[in-house]
Amino acid sequence: xxxxAVIAPGAMGSAVALRLTGEGARVLTALDGRSEAxxxxxxxxGMEAAGDEALAGAxxxxxxxxxxxxxxxxxxxxxxxxxxxxxPVYVDANAVSPETVRRIGGIVAATGTPFLDGAIIGLxxxxxxxxxxxxxxxxxxxPAMALRELGxxxxxxxxxxxxxxxxxMSYAGINKGLTALAALMVLAADRAGAGEALLAExxxxxxxxxxxxxxxxxxxxxxxxxWAPEMREIAGFLGQDEAGRQVFAGNARLYERLSGDDxxxxxxxxxxxxxxxAGRG
Amino acid sequence: xxxxAVIAPGAMGSAVALRLTGEGARVLTALDGRSEAxxxxxxxxGMEAAGDEALAGAxxxxxxxxxxxxxxxxxxxxxxxxxxxxxPVYVDANAVSPETVRRIGGIVAATGTPFLDGAIIGLxxxxxxxxxxxxxxxxxxxPAMALRELGxxxxxxxxxxxxxxxxxMSYAGINKGLTALAALMVLAADRAGAGEALLAExxxxxxxxxxxxxxxxxxxxxxxxxWAPEMREIAGFLGQDEAGRQVFAGNARLYERLSGDDxxxxxxxxxxxxxxxAGRG
Numbered sequence: 186x187x188x189x190a191v192i193a194p195g196a197m198g199s200a201v202a203l204r205l206t207g208e209g210a211r212v213l214t215a216l217d218g219r220s221e222a223x224x225x226x227x228x229x230x231g232m233e234a235a236g237d238e239a240l241a242g243a244x245x246x247x248x249x250x251x252x253x254x255x256x257x258x259x260x261x262x263x264x265x266x267x268x269x270x271x272x273p274v275y276v277d278a279n280a281v282s283p284e285t286v287r288r289i290g291g292i293v294a295a296t297g298t299p300f301l302d303g304a305i306i307g308l309x310x311x312x313x314x315x316x317x318x319x320x321x322x323x324x325x326x327x328p329a330m331a332l333r334e335l336g337x338x339x340x341x342x343x344x345x346x347x348x349x350x351x352x353x354m355s356y357a358g359i360n361k362g363l364t365a366l367a368a369l370m371v372l373a374a375d376r377a378g379a380g381e382a383l384l385a386e387x388x389x390x391x392x393x394x395x396x397x398x399x400x401x402x403x404x405x406x407x408x409x410x411x412w413a414p415e416m417r418e419i420a421g422f423l424g425q426d427e428a429g430r431q432v433f434a435g436n437a438r439l440y441e442r443l444s445g446d447d448x449x450x451x452x453x454x455x456x457x458x459x460x461x462x463a464g465r466g
Numbered sequence: 467x468x469x470x471a472v473i474a475p476g477a478m479g480s481a482v483a484l485r486l487t488g489e490g491a492r493v494l495t496a497l498d499g500r501s502e503a504x505x506x507x508x509x510x511x512g513m514e515a516a517g518d519e520a521l522a523g524a525x526x527x528x529x530x531x532x533x534x535x536x537x538x539x540x541x542x543x544x545x546x547x548x549x550x551x552x553x554p555v556y557v558d559a560n561a562v563s564p565e566t567v568r569r570i571g572g573i574v575a576a577t578g579t580p581f582l583d584g585a586i587i588g589l590x591x592x593x594x595x596x597x598x599x600x601x602x603x604x605x606x607x608x609p610a611m612a613l614r615e616l617g618x619x620x621x622x623x624x625x626x627x628x629x630x631x632x633x634x635m636s637y638a639g640i641n642k643g644l645t646a647l648a649a650l651m652v653l654a655a656d657r658a659g660a661g662e663a664l665l666a667e668x669x670x671x672x673x674x675x676x677x678x679x680x681x682x683x684x685x686x687x688x689x690x691x692x693w694a695p696e697m698r699e700i701a702g703f704l705g706q707d708e709a710g711r712q713v714f715a716g717n718a719r720l721y722e723r724l725s726g727d728d729x730x731x732x733x734x735x736x737x738x739x740x741x742x743x744a745g746r747g
Contacts, residue, residue: 351660363675378624378625426654429654432716
Protein backbone atom coordinates (compact mmCIF):
# COMPACT_ATOMS: atom_id res chain seq x y z
CA UNK A 186 0.00 0.00 0.00
CA UNK A 187 1.30 3.43 -0.97
CA UNK A 188 1.46 6.13 1.66
CA UNK A 189 0.91 9.68 0.45
CA ALA A 190 1.36 12.78 2.60
CA VAL A 191 -1.06 15.49 1.48
CA ILE A 192 -0.44 18.81 3.17
CA ALA A 193 -2.77 20.57 3.89
CA PRO A 194 -6.37 19.29 4.05
CA GLY A 195 -7.86 22.38 2.36
CA ALA A 196 -10.59 22.23 -0.30
CA MET A 197 -8.16 20.90 -2.93
CA GLY A 198 -5.99 18.80 -0.59
CA SER A 199 -8.91 16.96 1.01
CA ALA A 200 -10.61 16.31 -2.37
CA VAL A 201 -7.34 14.89 -3.74
CA ALA A 202 -6.97 12.81 -0.57
CA LEU A 203 -10.49 11.41 -0.91
CA ARG A 204 -9.64 10.26 -4.44
CA LEU A 205 -6.40 8.65 -3.23
CA THR A 206 -7.95 6.87 -0.23
CA GLY A 207 -10.81 5.73 -2.46
CA GLU A 208 -8.21 3.98 -4.63
CA GLY A 209 -6.63 2.28 -1.62
CA ALA A 210 -3.84 4.64 -0.61
CA ARG A 211 -3.02 5.59 2.95
CA VAL A 212 -3.07 9.38 3.21
CA LEU A 213 -1.34 11.29 6.00
CA THR A 214 -1.72 14.96 6.78
CA ALA A 215 -0.75 17.60 9.34
CA LEU A 216 -3.52 18.67 11.71
CA ASP A 217 -1.67 20.41 14.56
CA GLY A 218 -3.38 23.68 15.37
CA ARG A 219 -6.10 23.19 12.74
CA SER A 220 -9.78 23.92 13.38
CA GLU A 221 -12.45 21.35 14.14
CA ALA A 222 -13.94 21.95 10.68
CA UNK A 223 -10.61 21.15 9.03
CA UNK A 224 -10.18 18.02 11.17
CA UNK A 225 -13.67 16.89 10.23
CA UNK A 226 -12.97 17.49 6.50
CA UNK A 227 -9.70 15.53 6.78
CA UNK A 228 -11.45 12.67 8.53
CA UNK A 229 -14.22 12.60 5.90
CA UNK A 230 -11.51 12.24 3.24
CA GLY A 231 -9.98 9.32 5.10
CA MET A 232 -6.83 11.27 6.01
CA GLU A 233 -4.83 10.34 9.13
CA ALA A 234 -3.13 12.91 11.35
CA ALA A 235 0.65 12.50 11.40
CA GLY A 236 3.71 14.29 12.76
CA ASP A 237 6.32 15.81 10.47
CA GLU A 238 8.62 12.79 10.81
CA ALA A 239 5.91 10.41 9.60
CA LEU A 240 4.96 12.81 6.77
CA ALA A 241 8.59 12.83 5.59
CA GLY A 242 8.52 9.01 5.64
CA ALA A 243 5.67 8.72 3.08
CA UNK A 244 6.24 7.46 -0.47
CA UNK A 245 5.13 10.78 -1.94
CA UNK A 246 4.81 14.18 -0.24
CA UNK A 247 2.26 16.39 -1.97
CA UNK A 248 2.44 20.04 -0.95
CA UNK A 249 -0.95 21.70 -1.59
CA UNK A 250 -1.00 24.89 0.47
CA UNK A 251 -1.69 28.61 -0.03
CA UNK A 252 1.15 29.95 -2.26
CA UNK A 253 2.63 32.08 0.53
CA UNK A 254 3.09 28.97 2.73
CA UNK A 255 4.75 26.68 0.18
CA UNK A 256 8.34 27.60 1.01
CA UNK A 257 7.79 27.52 4.80
CA UNK A 258 6.40 23.97 4.54
CA UNK A 259 9.50 22.77 2.69
CA UNK A 260 11.73 24.42 5.34
CA UNK A 261 9.70 22.83 8.14
CA UNK A 262 9.90 19.33 6.67
CA UNK A 263 13.53 19.55 5.52
CA UNK A 264 15.22 18.24 8.72
CA UNK A 265 12.87 15.25 8.66
CA UNK A 266 13.48 14.67 4.96
CA UNK A 267 17.22 14.82 5.63
CA UNK A 268 16.86 12.28 8.45
CA UNK A 269 14.60 9.86 6.51
CA UNK A 270 16.32 6.58 5.66
CA UNK A 271 14.09 6.04 2.61
CA UNK A 272 13.38 9.35 0.82
CA PRO A 273 9.93 10.17 -0.56
CA VAL A 274 9.49 12.18 -3.74
CA TYR A 275 8.46 15.73 -2.81
CA VAL A 276 5.96 17.32 -5.21
CA ASP A 277 5.27 21.04 -4.80
CA ALA A 278 1.83 21.38 -6.43
CA ASN A 279 1.24 25.01 -5.51
CA ALA A 280 0.40 28.06 -7.60
CA VAL A 281 3.83 29.59 -7.17
CA SER A 282 6.12 31.22 -9.70
CA PRO A 283 8.92 29.19 -11.32
CA GLU A 284 11.41 31.26 -9.32
CA THR A 285 9.70 30.32 -6.04
CA VAL A 286 9.43 26.65 -6.94
CA ARG A 287 13.11 26.53 -7.89
CA ARG A 288 13.96 27.95 -4.45
CA ILE A 289 11.73 25.31 -2.83
CA GLY A 290 13.35 22.65 -4.99
CA GLY A 291 16.76 23.76 -3.72
CA ILE A 292 15.64 23.39 -0.09
CA VAL A 293 14.30 19.88 -0.73
CA ALA A 294 17.23 18.74 -2.89
CA ALA A 295 19.66 19.76 -0.13
CA THR A 296 18.12 16.99 2.01
CA GLY A 297 18.84 14.38 -0.67
CA THR A 298 15.12 14.07 -1.48
CA PRO A 299 13.98 13.89 -5.13
CA PHE A 300 11.90 16.93 -6.05
CA LEU A 301 9.24 17.58 -8.68
CA ASP A 302 7.56 20.79 -9.68
CA GLY A 303 3.80 20.24 -9.77
CA ALA A 304 0.73 22.14 -10.90
CA ILE A 305 -2.93 21.38 -10.38
CA ILE A 306 -5.14 22.81 -13.13
CA GLY A 307 -8.89 22.62 -12.70
CA LEU A 308 -11.33 22.31 -9.82
CA UNK A 309 -10.96 19.80 -6.94
CA UNK A 310 -11.88 16.25 -8.03
CA UNK A 311 -15.46 15.15 -7.45
CA UNK A 312 -16.59 11.52 -7.41
CA UNK A 313 -17.36 10.34 -10.95
CA UNK A 314 -15.25 13.00 -12.71
CA UNK A 315 -11.65 12.70 -13.93
CA UNK A 316 -10.76 15.69 -11.75
CA UNK A 317 -8.13 18.35 -12.37
CA UNK A 318 -4.99 17.76 -14.40
CA UNK A 319 -2.00 17.23 -12.13
CA UNK A 320 1.16 18.15 -14.02
CA UNK A 321 4.67 17.32 -12.83
CA UNK A 322 7.99 18.42 -14.28
CA UNK A 323 11.54 17.66 -13.21
CA UNK A 324 14.47 15.34 -13.75
CA UNK A 325 12.65 12.09 -13.03
CA UNK A 326 8.84 12.12 -12.96
CA UNK A 327 8.64 8.30 -12.64
CA PRO A 328 8.19 8.14 -8.85
CA ALA A 329 5.08 10.36 -9.12
CA MET A 330 3.42 7.97 -11.57
CA ALA A 331 1.93 6.05 -8.65
CA LEU A 332 -0.52 8.95 -8.36
CA ARG A 333 -1.96 8.06 -11.75
CA GLU A 334 -2.71 4.53 -10.56
CA LEU A 335 -4.36 6.14 -7.54
CA GLY A 336 -6.91 7.94 -9.67
CA UNK A 337 -5.30 11.33 -10.33
CA UNK A 338 -5.10 12.68 -13.90
CA UNK A 339 -1.30 12.85 -13.67
CA UNK A 340 0.59 14.25 -16.64
CA UNK A 341 4.22 14.96 -17.31
CA UNK A 342 4.98 18.51 -18.39
CA UNK A 343 8.14 18.56 -20.54
CA UNK A 344 10.98 20.62 -19.07
CA UNK A 345 12.66 20.75 -15.70
CA UNK A 346 11.59 22.23 -12.39
CA UNK A 347 9.72 25.45 -13.23
CA UNK A 348 7.92 24.13 -16.34
CA UNK A 349 4.81 22.87 -14.52
CA UNK A 350 4.61 26.08 -12.49
CA UNK A 351 5.01 28.16 -15.67
CA UNK A 352 2.14 26.27 -17.26
CA UNK A 353 0.01 26.83 -14.15
CA MET A 354 0.86 30.55 -13.98
CA SER A 355 0.09 31.19 -17.64
CA TYR A 356 -3.13 29.16 -17.65
CA ALA A 357 -4.36 30.68 -14.38
CA GLY A 358 -3.34 34.10 -15.64
CA ILE A 359 -5.64 33.71 -18.63
CA ASN A 360 -8.58 32.38 -16.62
CA LYS A 361 -8.40 34.58 -13.56
CA GLY A 362 -7.14 37.56 -15.54
CA LEU A 363 -10.20 37.26 -17.78
CA THR A 364 -12.51 37.22 -14.78
CA ALA A 365 -10.73 40.32 -13.45
CA LEU A 366 -11.16 42.01 -16.82
CA ALA A 367 -14.86 41.18 -16.86
CA ALA A 368 -15.28 42.53 -13.32
CA LEU A 369 -13.47 45.78 -14.15
CA MET A 370 -15.49 46.44 -17.30
CA VAL A 371 -18.86 45.42 -15.86
CA LEU A 372 -18.28 47.70 -12.87
CA ALA A 373 -17.15 50.59 -15.06
CA ALA A 374 -20.14 50.21 -17.41
CA ASP A 375 -22.41 49.98 -14.39
CA ARG A 376 -21.01 53.17 -12.84
CA ALA A 377 -21.51 54.94 -16.19
CA GLY A 378 -25.10 53.71 -16.54
CA ALA A 379 -24.17 51.49 -19.49
CA GLY A 380 -24.35 48.14 -17.70
CA GLU A 381 -27.58 47.08 -19.41
CA ALA A 382 -26.27 48.14 -22.83
CA LEU A 383 -23.04 46.17 -22.28
CA LEU A 384 -25.02 43.09 -21.29
CA ALA A 385 -27.22 43.36 -24.39
CA GLU A 386 -24.22 43.87 -26.68
CA UNK A 387 -22.41 40.85 -25.19
CA UNK A 388 -25.57 38.72 -25.37
CA UNK A 389 -25.84 39.46 -29.08
CA UNK A 390 -22.21 39.40 -30.15
CA UNK A 391 -20.22 37.55 -27.48
CA UNK A 392 -22.64 34.99 -26.02
CA UNK A 393 -19.85 32.56 -25.06
CA UNK A 394 -18.01 35.23 -23.09
CA UNK A 395 -21.23 36.38 -21.44
CA UNK A 396 -22.07 32.81 -20.38
CA UNK A 397 -18.57 32.50 -18.97
CA UNK A 398 -18.96 35.73 -16.98
CA UNK A 399 -22.40 34.70 -15.70
CA UNK A 400 -20.77 31.68 -14.08
CA UNK A 401 -17.26 33.01 -13.48
CA UNK A 402 -18.09 36.21 -11.61
CA UNK A 403 -20.14 34.56 -8.83
CA UNK A 404 -17.62 31.69 -8.61
CA UNK A 405 -14.85 34.25 -8.09
CA UNK A 406 -16.47 36.06 -5.15
CA UNK A 407 -15.58 33.61 -2.35
CA UNK A 408 -12.10 33.02 -3.85
CA UNK A 409 -11.01 36.64 -4.46
CA UNK A 410 -8.97 36.66 -1.21
CA UNK A 411 -6.93 33.69 -2.50
CA TRP A 412 -6.65 35.00 -6.04
CA ALA A 413 -5.07 38.31 -4.93
CA PRO A 414 -1.77 36.69 -3.83
CA GLU A 415 -1.93 34.32 -6.83
CA MET A 416 -2.05 37.40 -9.11
CA ARG A 417 1.10 38.67 -7.34
CA GLU A 418 2.83 35.34 -8.01
CA ILE A 419 1.89 35.72 -11.68
CA ALA A 420 3.27 39.28 -11.66
CA GLY A 421 6.51 37.77 -10.36
CA PHE A 422 6.36 35.09 -13.06
CA LEU A 423 6.16 37.87 -15.68
CA GLY A 424 9.58 39.04 -14.48
CA GLN A 425 11.14 41.09 -17.25
CA ASP A 426 7.78 41.97 -18.82
CA GLU A 427 6.99 45.31 -17.19
CA ALA A 428 3.65 45.72 -18.97
CA GLY A 429 2.55 42.30 -17.76
CA ARG A 430 3.71 42.95 -14.19
CA GLN A 431 1.63 46.11 -14.21
CA VAL A 432 -1.47 44.27 -15.48
CA PHE A 433 -1.21 41.58 -12.81
CA ALA A 434 -0.40 44.03 -10.02
CA GLY A 435 -3.68 45.71 -11.02
CA ASN A 436 -5.50 42.36 -11.02
CA ALA A 437 -4.15 41.63 -7.52
CA ARG A 438 -5.35 45.02 -6.35
CA LEU A 439 -8.81 44.38 -7.79
CA TYR A 440 -9.16 41.02 -6.04
CA GLU A 441 -7.91 42.57 -2.79
CA ARG A 442 -10.54 45.28 -3.07
CA LEU A 443 -13.30 42.79 -3.91
CA SER A 444 -12.40 40.57 -0.95
CA GLY A 445 -12.27 43.45 1.54
CA ASP A 446 -14.89 45.61 3.22
CA ASP A 447 -14.63 48.18 0.42
CA UNK A 448 -15.75 45.58 -2.09
CA UNK A 449 -19.30 45.01 -0.87
CA UNK A 450 -21.05 47.29 -3.36
CA UNK A 451 -18.91 46.10 -6.26
CA UNK A 452 -19.68 42.48 -5.41
CA UNK A 453 -23.40 43.26 -5.34
CA UNK A 454 -23.17 44.93 -8.76
CA UNK A 455 -21.25 41.97 -10.22
CA UNK A 456 -23.75 39.46 -8.86
CA UNK A 457 -26.68 41.48 -10.27
CA UNK A 458 -25.00 41.53 -13.69
CA UNK A 459 -24.26 37.79 -13.55
CA UNK A 460 -27.82 36.99 -12.52
CA UNK A 461 -29.31 39.04 -15.35
CA UNK A 462 -26.82 37.49 -17.77
CA ALA A 463 -27.70 33.97 -16.65
CA GLY A 464 -31.38 34.81 -17.18
CA ARG A 465 -30.66 35.69 -20.79
CA GLY A 466 -28.57 32.58 -21.47
CA UNK B 467 -30.78 63.38 -50.92
CA UNK B 468 -29.04 63.35 -47.55
CA UNK B 469 -25.55 64.75 -47.27
CA UNK B 470 -23.30 63.12 -44.69
CA ALA B 471 -19.86 64.40 -43.76
CA VAL B 472 -17.62 61.47 -42.78
CA ILE B 473 -14.29 62.57 -41.37
CA ALA B 474 -11.84 60.99 -41.95
CA PRO B 475 -11.65 58.44 -44.81
CA GLY B 476 -9.71 55.85 -42.77
CA ALA B 477 -10.44 52.12 -42.83
CA MET B 478 -13.66 52.54 -40.85
CA GLY B 479 -14.67 55.93 -42.28
CA SER B 480 -14.33 54.89 -45.90
CA ALA B 481 -16.15 51.57 -45.33
CA VAL B 482 -19.02 53.45 -43.64
CA ALA B 483 -19.01 55.96 -46.51
CA LEU B 484 -19.21 53.18 -49.11
CA ARG B 485 -22.28 51.82 -47.36
CA LEU B 486 -23.88 55.30 -47.26
CA THR B 487 -23.13 56.17 -50.91
CA GLY B 488 -24.38 52.72 -51.92
CA GLU B 489 -27.71 53.63 -50.33
CA GLY B 490 -27.88 56.93 -52.21
CA ALA B 491 -26.34 59.42 -49.82
CA ARG B 492 -23.90 62.12 -50.80
CA VAL B 493 -20.80 61.76 -48.63
CA LEU B 494 -18.31 64.58 -48.09
CA THR B 495 -14.91 64.29 -46.47
CA ALA B 496 -11.75 66.29 -45.77
CA LEU B 497 -8.78 65.45 -47.97
CA ASP B 498 -6.41 68.42 -47.52
CA GLY B 499 -2.90 67.18 -46.91
CA ARG B 500 -3.88 63.50 -47.20
CA SER B 501 -1.84 60.93 -49.12
CA GLU B 502 -2.60 59.65 -52.61
CA ALA B 503 -3.59 56.29 -51.08
CA UNK B 504 -6.14 57.97 -48.82
CA UNK B 505 -7.53 60.02 -51.70
CA UNK B 506 -7.86 56.86 -53.79
CA UNK B 507 -9.64 55.06 -50.93
CA UNK B 508 -12.02 58.00 -50.50
CA UNK B 509 -12.75 58.09 -54.23
CA UNK B 510 -13.39 54.32 -54.28
CA UNK B 511 -15.97 54.84 -51.51
CA GLY B 512 -17.69 57.56 -53.53
CA MET B 513 -16.64 60.31 -51.11
CA GLU B 514 -16.26 63.90 -52.35
CA ALA B 515 -13.56 66.25 -51.10
CA ALA B 516 -15.02 69.29 -49.31
CA GLY B 517 -13.80 72.28 -47.32
CA ASP B 518 -14.69 72.71 -43.64
CA GLU B 519 -17.56 75.09 -44.44
CA ALA B 520 -19.22 72.53 -46.70
CA LEU B 521 -18.62 69.76 -44.13
CA ALA B 522 -20.37 71.86 -41.48
CA GLY B 523 -23.29 72.31 -43.89
CA ALA B 524 -24.06 68.58 -44.18
CA UNK B 525 -27.16 66.97 -42.63
CA UNK B 526 -25.05 64.79 -40.35
CA UNK B 527 -21.39 65.15 -39.40
CA UNK B 528 -19.83 61.82 -38.45
CA UNK B 529 -16.49 62.12 -36.69
CA UNK B 530 -14.52 58.89 -37.16
CA UNK B 531 -10.90 59.70 -36.40
CA UNK B 532 -8.06 58.39 -34.19
CA UNK B 533 -9.13 59.05 -30.56
CA UNK B 534 -6.39 61.65 -30.01
CA UNK B 535 -7.74 63.75 -32.91
CA UNK B 536 -11.42 63.78 -31.99
CA UNK B 537 -11.36 66.95 -29.92
CA UNK B 538 -9.17 68.86 -32.41
CA UNK B 539 -11.64 68.07 -35.20
CA UNK B 540 -14.54 69.52 -33.19
CA UNK B 541 -12.50 72.67 -32.48
CA UNK B 542 -11.55 73.01 -36.14
CA UNK B 543 -15.14 72.71 -37.35
CA UNK B 544 -16.71 74.79 -34.58
CA UNK B 545 -16.48 78.25 -36.28
CA UNK B 546 -18.11 76.75 -39.38
CA UNK B 547 -20.79 75.03 -37.31
CA UNK B 548 -21.45 78.33 -35.55
CA UNK B 549 -21.75 80.10 -38.90
CA UNK B 550 -24.00 77.46 -40.52
CA UNK B 551 -27.56 78.71 -41.13
CA UNK B 552 -28.97 75.15 -40.93
CA UNK B 553 -27.14 73.10 -38.29
CA PRO B 554 -26.25 69.47 -38.89
CA VAL B 555 -26.29 66.91 -36.07
CA TYR B 556 -22.71 66.23 -34.99
CA VAL B 557 -22.02 62.60 -34.02
CA ASP B 558 -18.69 61.83 -32.35
CA ALA B 559 -18.28 58.12 -33.10
CA ASN B 560 -14.77 57.76 -31.71
CA ALA B 561 -13.30 55.43 -29.12
CA VAL B 562 -12.92 58.16 -26.52
CA SER B 563 -13.75 58.19 -22.84
CA PRO B 564 -17.07 59.63 -21.63
CA GLU B 565 -15.13 62.54 -20.13
CA THR B 566 -13.53 63.34 -23.51
CA VAL B 567 -16.81 63.04 -25.41
CA ARG B 568 -18.55 65.34 -22.93
CA ARG B 569 -15.81 67.92 -23.53
CA ILE B 570 -16.27 67.53 -27.30
CA GLY B 571 -20.03 67.80 -26.83
CA GLY B 572 -19.51 71.07 -24.99
CA ILE B 573 -17.45 72.50 -27.89
CA VAL B 574 -20.12 71.52 -30.42
CA ALA B 575 -23.09 72.60 -28.29
CA ALA B 576 -21.53 76.06 -27.89
CA THR B 577 -22.03 76.54 -31.65
CA GLY B 578 -25.75 75.78 -31.34
CA THR B 579 -25.30 72.45 -33.13
CA PRO B 580 -27.10 69.35 -31.79
CA PHE B 581 -24.60 66.75 -30.53
CA LEU B 582 -24.74 62.97 -30.10
CA ASP B 583 -22.28 60.64 -28.48
CA GLY B 584 -21.60 57.73 -30.82
CA ALA B 585 -19.81 54.39 -30.71
CA ILE B 586 -18.99 51.95 -33.48
CA ILE B 587 -18.70 48.37 -32.25
CA GLY B 588 -17.46 45.74 -34.67
CA LEU B 589 -15.38 45.66 -37.82
CA UNK B 590 -15.86 48.04 -40.80
CA UNK B 591 -18.93 47.11 -42.88
CA UNK B 592 -18.39 44.82 -45.84
CA UNK B 593 -20.84 44.41 -48.71
CA UNK B 594 -23.44 41.78 -47.85
CA UNK B 595 -23.01 42.02 -44.06
CA UNK B 596 -25.01 44.11 -41.58
CA UNK B 597 -21.75 45.77 -40.50
CA UNK B 598 -20.84 47.09 -37.07
CA UNK B 599 -23.37 48.35 -34.56
CA UNK B 600 -23.47 52.15 -34.54
CA UNK B 601 -24.76 53.33 -31.16
CA UNK B 602 -25.82 56.89 -30.41
CA UNK B 603 -26.79 58.45 -27.10
CA UNK B 604 -27.87 61.97 -26.24
CA UNK B 605 -30.87 64.20 -25.77
CA UNK B 606 -32.44 63.65 -29.17
CA UNK B 607 -31.22 60.73 -31.27
CA UNK B 608 -33.95 61.25 -33.92
CA PRO B 609 -31.83 63.25 -36.41
CA ALA B 610 -29.30 60.38 -36.58
CA MET B 611 -32.00 57.89 -37.58
CA ALA B 612 -31.42 58.78 -41.24
CA LEU B 613 -28.26 56.68 -40.95
CA ARG B 614 -30.38 53.58 -40.37
CA GLU B 615 -32.24 54.18 -43.65
CA LEU B 616 -28.82 54.55 -45.25
CA GLY B 617 -27.81 51.02 -44.33
CA UNK B 618 -26.04 51.44 -40.99
CA UNK B 619 -27.00 49.23 -38.03
CA UNK B 620 -27.92 52.30 -35.98
CA UNK B 621 -29.05 51.77 -32.40
CA UNK B 622 -29.98 54.09 -29.59
CA UNK B 623 -28.05 53.56 -26.37
CA UNK B 624 -30.16 54.70 -23.39
CA UNK B 625 -28.63 57.55 -21.41
CA UNK B 626 -27.18 60.91 -22.32
CA UNK B 627 -23.89 61.93 -23.86
CA UNK B 628 -21.29 59.55 -22.43
CA UNK B 629 -23.46 56.41 -22.46
CA UNK B 630 -22.49 55.26 -25.98
CA UNK B 631 -18.82 55.94 -25.25
CA UNK B 632 -19.06 54.04 -21.96
CA UNK B 633 -20.53 51.06 -23.79
CA UNK B 634 -17.74 51.24 -26.37
CA MET B 635 -15.01 51.54 -23.70
CA SER B 636 -16.29 48.61 -21.67
CA TYR B 637 -16.89 46.35 -24.68
CA ALA B 638 -13.53 47.23 -26.26
CA GLY B 639 -11.87 46.80 -22.88
CA ILE B 640 -13.11 43.22 -22.69
CA ASN B 641 -12.14 42.34 -26.26
CA LYS B 642 -8.81 44.09 -26.54
CA GLY B 643 -7.97 43.47 -22.88
CA LEU B 644 -8.49 39.74 -23.48
CA THR B 645 -6.15 39.81 -26.48
CA ALA B 646 -3.57 41.62 -24.34
CA LEU B 647 -3.96 38.99 -21.61
CA ALA B 648 -3.49 36.19 -24.15
CA ALA B 649 -0.38 37.87 -25.55
CA LEU B 650 1.14 38.35 -22.09
CA MET B 651 0.55 34.76 -21.01
CA VAL B 652 1.57 33.17 -24.30
CA LEU B 653 4.81 35.17 -24.28
CA ALA B 654 5.51 34.32 -20.63
CA ALA B 655 4.85 30.61 -21.17
CA ASP B 656 7.03 30.73 -24.27
CA ARG B 657 9.94 32.37 -22.41
CA ALA B 658 9.62 29.69 -19.71
CA GLY B 659 9.58 26.83 -22.24
CA ALA B 660 5.94 26.03 -21.43
CA GLY B 661 4.37 27.42 -24.61
CA GLU B 662 3.60 23.98 -26.06
CA ALA B 663 2.15 22.78 -22.75
CA LEU B 664 -0.07 25.87 -22.51
CA LEU B 665 -1.32 25.33 -26.03
CA ALA B 666 -2.13 21.68 -25.33
CA GLU B 667 -3.90 22.54 -22.07
CA UNK B 668 -5.99 25.23 -23.78
CA UNK B 669 -6.79 22.95 -26.72
CA UNK B 670 -8.14 20.36 -24.32
CA UNK B 671 -9.90 22.53 -21.75
CA UNK B 672 -10.48 25.95 -23.32
CA UNK B 673 -10.93 25.28 -27.05
CA UNK B 674 -13.15 28.36 -27.56
CA UNK B 675 -10.57 30.67 -26.02
CA UNK B 676 -7.77 29.04 -28.00
CA UNK B 677 -9.71 29.49 -31.27
CA UNK B 678 -10.25 33.11 -30.34
CA UNK B 679 -6.53 33.63 -29.68
CA UNK B 680 -5.57 31.87 -32.94
CA UNK B 681 -7.55 34.52 -34.81
CA UNK B 682 -7.26 37.45 -32.41
CA UNK B 683 -3.48 37.55 -31.95
CA UNK B 684 -2.61 37.86 -35.66
CA UNK B 685 -5.50 40.33 -36.17
CA UNK B 686 -4.08 42.48 -33.38
CA UNK B 687 -0.56 42.80 -34.80
CA UNK B 688 -1.22 45.53 -37.41
CA UNK B 689 -3.55 47.37 -35.01
CA UNK B 690 -1.41 47.39 -31.85
CA UNK B 691 -0.23 50.97 -32.55
CA UNK B 692 -3.88 52.14 -32.53
CA TRP B 693 -4.88 50.00 -29.57
CA ALA B 694 -2.19 51.50 -27.31
CA PRO B 695 -3.86 54.96 -27.10
CA GLU B 696 -7.29 53.29 -26.96
CA MET B 697 -6.11 51.39 -23.84
CA ARG B 698 -5.11 54.77 -22.34
CA GLU B 699 -8.62 56.13 -23.07
CA ILE B 700 -10.04 53.10 -21.26
CA ALA B 701 -7.68 53.72 -18.33
CA GLY B 702 -9.14 57.24 -18.22
CA PHE B 703 -12.66 55.81 -18.41
CA LEU B 704 -11.88 53.69 -15.32
CA GLY B 705 -11.36 56.94 -13.41
CA GLN B 706 -11.73 56.18 -9.73
CA ASP B 707 -10.90 52.49 -10.12
CA GLU B 708 -7.16 52.46 -9.44
CA ALA B 709 -6.81 48.72 -10.01
CA GLY B 710 -8.45 49.04 -13.40
CA ARG B 711 -6.36 52.05 -14.38
CA GLN B 712 -3.26 50.01 -13.57
CA VAL B 713 -4.45 47.06 -15.68
CA PHE B 714 -5.15 49.25 -18.71
CA ALA B 715 -1.96 51.29 -18.33
CA GLY B 716 -0.21 47.90 -18.54
CA ASN B 717 -2.24 46.92 -21.60
CA ALA B 718 -1.30 50.22 -23.28
CA ARG B 719 2.35 49.57 -22.51
CA LEU B 720 2.12 46.07 -23.98
CA TYR B 721 0.56 47.30 -27.24
CA GLU B 722 3.18 50.07 -27.44
CA ARG B 723 5.95 47.50 -27.06
CA LEU B 724 4.39 45.16 -29.63
CA SER B 725 4.00 47.98 -32.18
CA GLY B 726 7.57 49.25 -31.74
CA ASP B 727 10.97 47.97 -32.80
CA ASP B 728 11.36 46.13 -29.49
CA UNK B 729 8.29 44.05 -30.29
CA UNK B 730 9.61 42.10 -33.27
CA UNK B 731 10.57 38.92 -31.41
CA UNK B 732 7.39 38.94 -29.34
CA UNK B 733 5.27 39.33 -32.46
CA UNK B 734 7.07 36.39 -34.07
CA UNK B 735 6.42 34.25 -30.99
CA UNK B 736 2.72 35.21 -30.92
CA UNK B 737 2.28 34.43 -34.62
CA UNK B 738 3.98 31.03 -34.17
CA UNK B 739 1.64 30.23 -31.29
CA UNK B 740 -1.42 31.35 -33.26
CA UNK B 741 -0.39 29.32 -36.29
CA UNK B 742 0.11 26.16 -34.24
CA UNK B 743 -3.18 26.80 -32.45
CA ALA B 744 -5.03 27.25 -35.75
CA GLY B 745 -3.54 23.96 -36.96
CA ARG B 746 -5.07 22.17 -33.97
CA GLY B 747 -8.49 23.77 -34.40
